[in-house]
Amino acid sequence: MDFAGEQMVCRKRLKGSLESRGESDFFDALPDDLVLCILCKLSSTASCPADFINFLITCKRFNGLGLHSSVLSKACEKMVAVKAKNWSESTHRFLKLCADSGNIEACYTLGMIRFYCLRNRGSGASLIAKAAISSYAPALYSLAVIQFNGSGGSKNDKDLRAGVALCARAAFLGHIDALRELGHCLQDGYGVKQNIADGRRFLVQANARELAAVLATPAPKASSWLTWNPLMHHRHIAVTGCPLFSDFGCNVPAPETHPANRFLSDWFSRCEGSPGQGLRLCSHSGCGRPETRRHEFRRCSVCGAVNYCSRACQALDWKLRHKAECAAAERWLDDAGEIEANGIAINIDVNGNAVEAMES
Template sequence: MCRRFRELAAHPTVLSRAAAAAVALRAGVWSDAAHRFLRRCAAAGNLHACYFLGMVRFYCLGSRASGVALLARAAAGGHAAALYALAVVRFNGSGGGKADKDPHAGVALCARAAWLGHVPALRELGHCLQDGNGARRDAAAGRHLLLHAAARELAAVSSARRRGRAGEDDDGAAASRFMVEWWALTSAEKPATAAGEGGSCGAGEEDAEELRLCSHARCGRRETRRHEFRRCSVCGSANYCSRACQALDWKRAHRGQCGAARWLAAGNAY
């Protein structure tokens, strides 16, 4: 009976219907077996697995082409977080050069993800309209979208609290949590790697010392080339993969950390 259950659990039909929580692995338990499991789920057509593995491959394992292909597969199936992930890639020209930036494509992907109810995409779209990035500038429409995103986020948090959950249990949050943990483990393993012992975490074409993480603590994205992410225009020490991450981090942390902002707030401006 147990053997039969194991066979059924590995059946493509079962793998294709695995819930997002089933494929939301933690970086601390990453292994070849975990990678194989995600590959099998993705091959079976599981959109959650396509998205999660796509993010891991693109940002953590350095497999840009296969990562984008998996994200595109999930996006084609209407996976909102994958659409937004591809939008961030197009905004930054990730995996390529500055000439590969395509803000118009990024806005189109954000609009599709926002229409599907993805709050980060809605927030990013609002900033794009406010800034005129990839779309005709419309500050009023941008503010309206940002207010709508804030209301949606507040409603989601309230609903999660009523259910006794933390509030960020969707695919996007799970992938970001994995990446944050992955780079923390990579940082911890640097001494061993430098000593020639090797390391299981981290990959890429450039030295990790030269590539910066998004300063939003809950994001986890890392640059794919030097100076890819935008910097805080006030202090220049914080880096962001998107305007949405920049705005969120300003509210949650950077407002109190930005040295120049504190200096201005103290009334020391000329």
């Protein structure tokens, strides 16, 4: 028997002995408001879903009050970070309870799962939009990616101006990928009037926020990541770290993947890496987004071996991995043997150098 089970048995024995002596359990006399306050604190600080669930099964009172809307609405990101291998109807119901209680993290996570994994585009987009209305930056950025690609619809459903507007809002809230995406849109004139100077400014801001995130980590780790290496500054040496700062001789780790993106990656890896016949996954390992129709994502026009849902994912994966692997090909065909020949866009890094040609 586990520790929680032993606690429950001991509590029942104690309660029975108290009742036989005509005494009351002081715990049962605690007001509901106080217990709810404790549960709210627990749900907002849990390190994983199991921490909260194990607490709920301790007694009937915790189980009942633990599903109160005020408790579920304050559940933190880690508490609603479900794993693909543990997905079930009960997990789905729990996330829906949290979302219905107004939990922004649950709205976004469940929305991404429904939109991309369960292919319920309408309810998935509605949940993501619900989180976006509450100014949740990852939700705003995800809606921008959906608008840029016309995900869940046809190519004619793309709305570049809406994508730029959503990106701008997420960038204002400090979302790093949105800053990077907006920077590339301004440099390329994609969905907005071209402004190379402003585009570079947003890319520099994205780099600065990445650096700030590293500096916020414990001192020993930050110092090891930011150690200056002159060889890295003058040579292309493969290192594990943040792809953009490696240009300046700093080995900065890649940003932590959001639980929703981690769920998508794990979900489709369990499907042998395929979201469906003729559909492709974003090649950036920290993304996990799949195509919702054929040829939805932009493909590298040099090698044709990788494809990306956004310019931000392309920029990250280029410096992290693809820069060392990309090799020119005479021409490349899709899975049906048809030549993919669309327009080409050249992305520019913060130093003004062309980094990779992409299908637009």
